[in-house]
Amino acid sequence: MRRFSLLLLLLLSLKFSAQIVTETQKLESLCRIWGFLKYYHPYVAKGDLNWDRQLFQKIDDLENIDNKEALNHFYSDWIKSLGEVSLCRDCPIKENKVYFLKNFDLSWMDNRLIFSNELSQKLHYIENNRNLGDNHYLGKSGRKIYFRNEESYGSGFTSRKVSLLELFRYWNYVEYFFPYKYETDQNWNDVLSEMIPKFLMIGDDENYHLALAELVTKTDDSHAYLSSKEIQRNLYGNRKVPVEYSYAEGKLVITRINSTRSGEKSPFQTGDIIYAIEGKTIPQMINILGKYVPASNSWGKVNKIKEKLLFSNSDSLSLMIEREGQNREIKTKTYFVKDIIHIKDKVIQKWKFIDNENETGYVNMGIIEKGDLDDMYRNLKSTKSIIFDLRNYPKQTIVPLSYLLLPEMSVYYQFTFPDSSYPGKFYSRKNVTGRKNPEYYKGNVIVLVDESTQSQAETTTMMLKQHPKAKIIGSHTSGANGDVITFKIAGLDTRFTGLGAYYPDGRETQRIGIIPDITVKPSIEGLKNGKDEVLERALEYIKTIN
Secondary structure, three states: HHHHHHHHHHHHHHHHHHOOOOOOHHHHHHHHHHHHHHHHHHHHOOOOOOHHHHHHHHHHHHOOOOOOOHHHHHHHHHHOOOOOOOOOOOOOOOOEEEEEOOOOOOOOHHHOOOHHHHHHHHHHHHHHHOOOOOOOOOOEEOOEEEEEEEEEOOOOOOHHHHHHHHHHHHHHHHHOHHHHHHOOOOHHHHHHHHHHHHHHHHOOOHHHHHHHHHHHHHOOOOOOOOOOHHHHHHHHHEEEEOOEEEEEOOEEEEEEEEEEOOOOOOOOOOOEEEEEEOEEEEEHHHHHHHOOOOOHHHHHHHHHHHHHEEEEEEEEEEEEEEEOOEEEEEEEEEHHHHHEEOOOOOOOOOOEEEEOOOOOEEEEOOOOOOOHHHHHHHHHOOOOOEEEOOOOOOOOOOOHHHHOOOOOOEEEEEEEEOOOOOOOOOOEEEEEEOOOOOOOOOOOOEEEEEEOOOOOOHHHHHHOOOOOOEEEEEOOOOOOOOOEEEEEEEEEEEHHHHOOEEEEOOOOOOOOOOOOOOOOOOOOHHHHEEEEEEEEEEEEHEEEEE
């Protein structure tokens, strides 16, 4: 019996040591270890090594490895070659920080399907004796981090290794420094497993950019984007139908006809309803393009995609429209944007009275500036209600506006900041605004929002929500809140949210948006008749409380 047991153990040991690893498993483990060492290993963090070149070499070396035992020896030898890591006496010291740990996950080190116990111990040793000083690849500006000293290899496809490098860079940026990683639809670990085979199959510039755009989209962050002329040219097109429109109920309502330099007459009328483009409904078009457009939620995705729907590379588009209750097909010409004449909007007032009795004020938060606030308040402080329109992007007016409107200092949100000394961890801080102010505004504060209310506009809404007589009217906001980190991937401009922003009690706004007290969405009929239904609902509400 004893001899049988020993034989069984020997067979199991042989089977374990010769365990086959797939190409994706090898590259996935390489991505994780390369990124971890980049930010944690004291010698790598100094920047003395060409870390990109090391990755290129390791990608080549992995081709000769096909089992777990060889893979673990390979990583152990690599770590040893980097130099002995000294004990970090300051690493165990706990700072006076409230940590936010939903993003922090180094459990991959203990995956026994890939890593041996010995290698796991080496990785955890580096974690516990990590770099605490300056990092060659990471800088800080205030509480925000930024990426630096990353070599650019251009935006064109050059090789499999460079494509994998860009994938690995971006995946680790999100892994350690994106505050909402834990909220993505697809687990970020699964994103890596899915995208490696796709990046291995890239063979040209167009597919390279599309793969990068798909990767960025998986952050589910409306702050994120990828600036690519390749995608604009091939996915959307450089020609456009010369009309302006709004979206409602899954359709497009034409709100303005633009002239063209050729002077040709448009086949459209304002109020025409577009419900299909080249045989595809508007929701179908949004689903097709949505794979490459990052957004925090469905309404944010619609808001970002809708502007692209009437672009094309063709010199004409076939549109199905509804006009005066009749459906018809119109084949319309498209034009280069430079050949479309856009009518300038009328000058919009920063603030005004919106009723004959001067009891209701209106403030356009997209154009009013800090220096205007005192004059605005002198004009409107005697009103019974002020409507603050935040269906736009404000101009850093939160703090001075809070001093005028709020009765006292209050916590209106909390931030989470990345901890550069322990990548993957974030720490929290509550933010206050307002002041003790007996002369605060005693009337009603009405805030108008929709899917274009994003980031600073959402934070401003959260501040205004602290007013004792505040009411939010409109539809769900974008759900992308917190300062951004802007950087390049494959030579292309991109970004994602860099700081987490939450309600004072810790509830998320990211992906959810700010939920209005009274929900109003534009309707097709309202758009056809040129109505601002959100503003109209606000005025109706004011009548019921005054």
